Structures are given as C-alpha cells and as structure tokens.
Amino acid sequence: MGVGMTKFVMAIDQGTTSTRSIIFDGTMRVVGLGQQEFPQSYPQSGWVEHDPEDIWKTTVSTMRGAMASAGVASSDLAAIGIANQRETVIIWDREDGTPIHPAIVWQDRRTGDMCERLRSEGLEPLFSERTGLLLDPYFSGTKIAWILDHVEGARGRAEAGKLLAGTIDTFLIWHLTGGKVHATDATNAARTLLYDIARNRWDEELAAILNIPLAMMPKVLDSADDFGVTSRSLFGAEIPIRGVAGDQQAATVGQACFTPGMMKCTYGTGAFAVLNTGNTLVRSEHRLLSTIAYRLNGETTYALEGSIFIAGAAVQWLRDGMKILSNAAESGRLAARADDTQHIYLVPAFVGLGAPHWDAEARGAIFGLVRNTGPAEIAKAALEAVAYQTHDLVTAMHRDWGGQGSAPAEETVLRVDGGMVASDWTMQCIADMLASPVDRPTVLETTALGAAWLAASYAGVWPGREEFSQSWALERRFEPQMDGDLRARKLAGWHDAVRRTLTN
Ligand SMILES: Nc1ncnc2c1ncn2[C@@H]1O[C@H](COP(=O)(O)OP(=O)(O)O)[C@@H](O)[C@H]1O
Numbered sequence: 001m002g003v004g005m006t007k008f009v010m011a012i013d014q015g016t017t018s019t020r021s022i023i024f025d026g027t028m029r030v031v032g033l034g035q036q037e038f039p040q041s042y043p044q045s046g047w048v049e050h051d052p053e054d055i056w057k058t059t060v061s062t063m064r065g066a067m068a069s070a071g072v073a074s075s076d077l078a079a080i081g082i083a084n085q086r087e088t089v090i091i092w093d094r095e096d097g098t099p100i101h102p103a104i105v106w107q108d109r110r111t112g113d114m115c116e117r118l119r120s121e122g123l124e125p126l127f128s129e130r131t132g133l134l135l136d137p138y139f140s141g142t143k144i145a146w147i148l149d150h151v152e153g154a155r156g157r158a159e160a161g162k163l164l165a166g167t168i169d170t171f172l173i174w175h176l177t178g179g180k181v182h183a184t185d186a187t188n189a190a191r192t193l194l195y196d197i198a199r200n201r202w203d204e205e206l207a208a209i210l211n212i213p214l215a216m217m218p219k220v221l222d223s224a225d226d227f228g229v230t231s232r233s234l235f236g237a238e239i240p241i242r243g244v245a246g247d248q249q250a251a252t253v254g255q256a257c258f259t260p261g262m263m264k265c266t267y268g269t270g271a272f273a274v275l276n277t278g279n280t281l282v283r284s285e286h287r288l289l290s291t292i293a294y295r296l297n298g299e300t301t302y303a304l305e306g307s308i309f310i311a312g313a314a315v316q317w318l319r320d321g322m323k324i325l326s327n328a329a330e331s332g333r334l335a336a337r338a339d340d341t342q343h344i345y346l347v348p349a350f351v352g353l354g355a356p357h358w359d360a361e362a363r364g365a366i367f368g369l370v371r372n373t374g375p376a377e378i379a380k381a382a383l384e385a386v387a388y389q390t391h392d393l394v395t396a397m398h399r400d401w402g403g404q405g406s407a408p409a410e411e412t413v414l415r416v417d418g419g420m421v422a423s424d425w426t427m428q429c430i431a432d433m434l435a436s437p438v439d440r441p442t443v444l445e446t447t448a449l450g451a452a453w454l455a456a457s458y459a460g461v462w463p464g465r466e467e468f469s470q471s472w473a474l475e476r477r478f479e480p481q482m483d484g485d486l487r488a489r490k491l492a493g494w495h496d497a498v499r500r501t502l503t504n
C-alpha cells in the first residue's frame with residue numbers, strides 16, 4: 001500500500017461492560033483488537049453508574065492496544081468510527097471537561113417517578129409523537145434533568161452555557177478532539193427524548209418540559225460526517241473521526257440491513273431488535289419504539305426497535321451471582337441436559353421490563369420450581385427467556401410493519417450478532433420460538449464493522465452500500481424444528497409468567 005493510500009480504519013465500540021477498539025484493513029478484515037472491561041457501579045437499588053474516567057481511559061488504551069496488535073501507526077488510519085452504548089449520559093464543564101456527576105447508564109431506573117409524573121400529566125403522547133419513544137427512565141432526557149436537579153448549582157451553570165451534555169459518543173468526540181467538537185449523530189440524538197425525529201431537530205417544547213437548556217446539547221450531524229480530528233497529543237497523528245452511531249444502529253449497518261423489512265437482533269447485556277422501515281416513520285401500535293436507523297447524506301432511514309434490558313446479563317447473573325455456571329458457554333451445555341418435563345419460566349425483570357411492556361417497577365421472578373429443579377433447568381429457563389422475549393418483539397414488529405401495507409417482515413429472516421450468539425442452543429431456541437430462520441453471519445463484530453463502514457465510506461476508503469451488503473456472509477442458518485403445539489404451550493406458559501410479574 002503506497003503512501004497516502006492507507007485504508008486501515010478503526011472502530012471504537014464503547015459498550016456497557018467493556019470498551020473495544022478494532023482495526024480493519026482495506027478488505028474489511030479485523031487486523032487488530034484492544035478490549036478492556038471496566039467496573040459497574042450500583043449505588044442504590046435500580047441505579048447503574050459508570051465512572052466517565054473509566055470510559056475515557058479504556059477508550060484511549062484500547063485504541064493504543066489495537067494499533068499495537070495490528071502493527072499500525074496512527075498515521076496509517078484513514079478514519080475512526082464510534083459506536084456507543086446508547087442513552088447513557090454525562091454532563092461536564094465546558095472549560096476543563098470535568099464531569100459533574102458519574103455517567104447515568106441506560107439501565108438506570110432512578111427517574112421512574114419523574115416519568116410517572118409526566119405520564120400522569122398526560123404528556124406521553126406528545127413525547128411519543130415527536131421522539132418515537134415512551135416515557136421510560138431508559139432514555140437520556142430524564143437522566144439529564146435528574147443531574148441538573150440534584151447537583152448543586154448545575155442548572156444555573158447549564159443556563160449560563162458553562163456545562164455541556166452528551167451521550168457517550170459526544171463525550172468521546174469532545175475528549176478525542178481536545179474539546180474542539182461538541183457533536184453527536186442523529187441515531188444518538190434520537191434516544192434522548194429531546195429530539196424530533198420527523199423534523200430532525202432538537203425540540204424546544206420537550207426541552208422546556210424537562211427543564212433542560214438546549215444550549216448544553218450537541219450539534220447533530222449525519223451518522224457518516226465530519227466529527228473533527230483527534231488531537232495530535234493523543235496518538236501522534238490527527239485521525240479523522242468520520243462515523244458515529246448508537247451501537248444497535250451500528251450493528252444494523254454492520255448486518256447490512258439497508259432494505260426496508262430487514263431485521264437484526266444483537267444479543268449482549270440486553271437484546272435489541274431493529275427493523276429497517278426505510279424512509280417511513282412507522283408509529284408502533286404495540287409499544288415498540290420508532291427510531292432513526294441511520295442518517296446518511298441528510299436522508300433519514302427509520303426503524304422500529306424492540307429493546308430487552310436483560311439477555312446475556314441473566315447468564316452473567318447465573319455465573320457471578322448464583323455461581324451455578326463457571327462460564328457463560330456452560331449455560332447452553334446445561335440447558336441441553338435439563339429435564340424436559342419441568343416447565344420453569346424465568347422472567348428476567350432485574351431492571352424492570354422493556355418492550356413491549358415498559359414496566360419500570362417489575363422485578364425478576366422464577367415460576368414452576370419443583371423439588372428436583374436444579375442448575376440445568378434454571379439455565380435453560382434463562383436462555384429460553386431470551387427466545388420468548390425475541391418472539392414477543394418480532395411478533396409486535398410484524399403487526400406494526402404489516403399494518404403499513406409493506407412487504408411482511410415474516411418473509412425476512414432475523415440476522416443475529418452479539419456475545420450471546422456464540423450459544424448454538426440459544427439460537428436454535430430463538431428459531432423455534434419465532435418459527436422462522438435465524439441467520440448468524442461469519443463476522444460477529446457487526447457493531448464495530450458498522451461503525452467502521454460509516455467512517456470508511458465517508459472517507460472514501462471502503463465500498464458503498466451495495467458492495468458492502470454483498471460482502472455479508474452467512475456462517476450458519478438455524479431452522480425452526482419445534483412442533484407447533486409444544487411451541488404454543490411454551491409461549492402460553494411464558495405469557496402467563498410475564499402477566500404474574502407485571503406491576504402495571
Ligand atoms: N456461549 C454463551 N452462551 C450464553 N451467553 C453468552 C455466551 N457467551 C457470551 N454470553 C453472554 O453475552 C454477553 C456479552 O456479550 P457482548 O456483546 O460482549 O455484551 P455487551 O456489548 O453488552 O457488553 C454476556 O452477558 C455473556 O453472559
């Protein structure tokens with residue numbers, strides 16, 4: 001590769017439990033990786049925080065680690081793409097960058113009362129109409145309001161223009177550019193409860209209701225755009241930041257779900273199903289979210305999203321909390337030898353339930369325990385819960401999408417990715433519950449790949465949409481095998497268990 005022809009691209013995947021930086025070469029192959037976990041903080045029941053310093057430090061050190069492992073210098077990188085855990089917010093001082101509070105993480109439930117109050121004032125339809133979201137503590141807006149309400153003097157400083165707010169992408173861009181750029185992309189803005197997704201602009205009325213000065217919010221750019229360059233003091237060279245998207249939207253891009261009706265689901269800590277609805281903003285009648293899949297060249301592509309808060313996290317709980325697994329992979333082996341005559345249902349409402357129930361107060365439950373229930377049956381129930389919830393989301397999507405007179409989503413298969421798709425047992429179970437195929441691609445780093453493609457296509461070093469879509473390759477298709485009656489019985493048992501868990 002000659003001078004000036006560098007095609008290496010770095011993706012930063014700043015996730016809930018770890019930060020990863022991955023370098024791809026010009027043929028879109030992974031050539032270097034840096035990964036670091038960081039601590040989670042649970043200061044009160046239902047609260048989840050991250051230390052912004054951990055997020056920043058793991059980002060820089062994994063970027064350096066990825067360059068070292070690939071043997072690539074900063075000057076060899078054509079562009080950086082950022083994918084981030086969404087909704088998590090940080091507020092910091094405009095002058096010196098100091099955060100005024102720990103990051104409040106997407107899973108955090110502390111603004112449940114605020115959401116309840118806004119709902120009781122009849123405001124949910126307004127928020128929903130403008131933002132495509134619901135009044136749930138999951139989203140950023142009430143978290144920002146909470147910090148402004150609880151940190152002394154914060155609202156005054158925000159009104160005076162002294163504080164900046166942002167989701168994790170914005171926080172990283174600000175620091176990477178040495179405080180020069182305060183920006184986000186449309187997919188991240190779409191998760192704040194402050195952004196009008198039809199008009200593509202911050203909404204003054206919603207900001208006024210939440211008492212958030214819009215001056216503290218970042219400029220909103222396309223998902224592939226000019227987000228500035230990294231400051232020379234960090235890595236030697238100035239590396240252009242050219243792609244940004246929330247991690248689930250980045251995975252949608254990485255899975256090449258560019259055609260309306262295509263759908264992916266990412267199974268990590270939680271699970272997030274995203275259905276591309278093209279340039280149609282589909283309003284869900286089944287409590288799914290309407291959101292932005294990506295915005296390219298000023299053109300918005302919309303999506304329907306179903307969000308499950310606990311997927312792989314239930315496996316982590318079995319491993320670290322209950323100590324009935326020595327590693328995550330053991331869950332599938334245990335499930336495979338569970339006693340089939342037992343009907344155990346685990347409703348993983350550890351932080352409430354997301355779509356389609358949106359019950360912030362619900363907490364987890366296990367039903368159907370008998371005298372000889374053991375680790376195998378519990379592990380099976382935890383994995384099945386992921387499949388049942390996927391079924392509920394995908395069913396709701398079919399109804400919403402079919403109702404628009406578009407090609408039925410039933411005709412498309414579900415593309416899957418995320419740490420949990422390593423589990424063949426779980427993937428088969430999902431295909432069985434959906435009664436439709438599940439496709440696992442060869443590249444499982446789809447979130448990073450999507451962020452890299454956004455940046456690299458903007459920088460002109462990777463192919464465009466068509467060629468990129470054709471490079472998507474199937475590793476394994478899971479075909480449904482379960483008898484229809486058994487499936488119906490199991491789903492009925494699940495729905496009964498959920499009913500008994502809900503508080504609303
Ligand atoms: N073989 C497996 N079987 C079941 N769950 C798994 C397996 N491997 C990983 N996981 C789960 O996947 C999750 C990690 O996925 P990852 O995509 O890295 O998560 P995140 O991006 O949310 O931090 C963990 O919660 C882990 O329990």
Ligand SMILES: O=P(O)(O)OC[C@H](O)CO
Binds near residue numbers: 014017085087246248
């Ligand atoms: O960090 P992940 O991969 O679990 O993703 C978190 C989501 O973006 C939350 O909305």
